[in-house]
Amino acid sequence: MNIFKTLSLSTLVLAASLSFASAETFTKGTIKKLDTKAGKVTIIHEALIDLDMPAMTMVFRADEEIMAKLAEGNDVEFLADRVNGKLTVTALK
Ligand SMILES: [Cu+2]
Numbered sequence: 001m002n003i004f005k006t007l008s009l010s011t012l013v014l015a016a017s018l019s020f021a022s023a024e025t026f027t028k029g030t031i032k033k034l035d036t037k038a039g040k041v042t043i044i045h046e047a048l049i050d051l052d053m054p055a056m057t058m059v060f061r062a063d064e065e066i067m068a069k070l071a072e073g074n075d076v077e078f079l080a081d082r083v084n085g086k087l088t089v090t091a092l093k
Pocket residue numbers: 045053054055056057058
C-alpha cells in the first residue's frame with residue numbers, strides 16, 4: 001500500500017520537475033566574440049537552467065538572423081538548445 005503511495009507521489013514530483021525543465025528560461029550573457037562566417041558566437045553566459053549548465057564562456061552556433069542582432073560587448077538574454085547535437089542560440093529577448 002505504502003509503496004503505491006510513494007510511487008504515485010514520486011511520479012507526480014517527476015512530472016512537475018519535467019514540466020518545469022521544459023519551460024523556456026532566458027539566460028543572461030555578454031557577447032565576447034562573433035564569427036559571422038562560421039556562424040559561431042562566444043558568449044560569457046550565466047547558468048543555463050534548461051540545459052543544466054553552470055556559468056561559463058563558450059561557443060554557440062547561431063543562424064544569420066540571430067547573428068545580425070548580436071554585437072561584441074553587448075549584454076543579451078537568450079535561449080539556447082541542442083540543435084543536431086550542437087549548442088545553438090535559438091532566440092533573443
Ligand atoms: Cu556553457
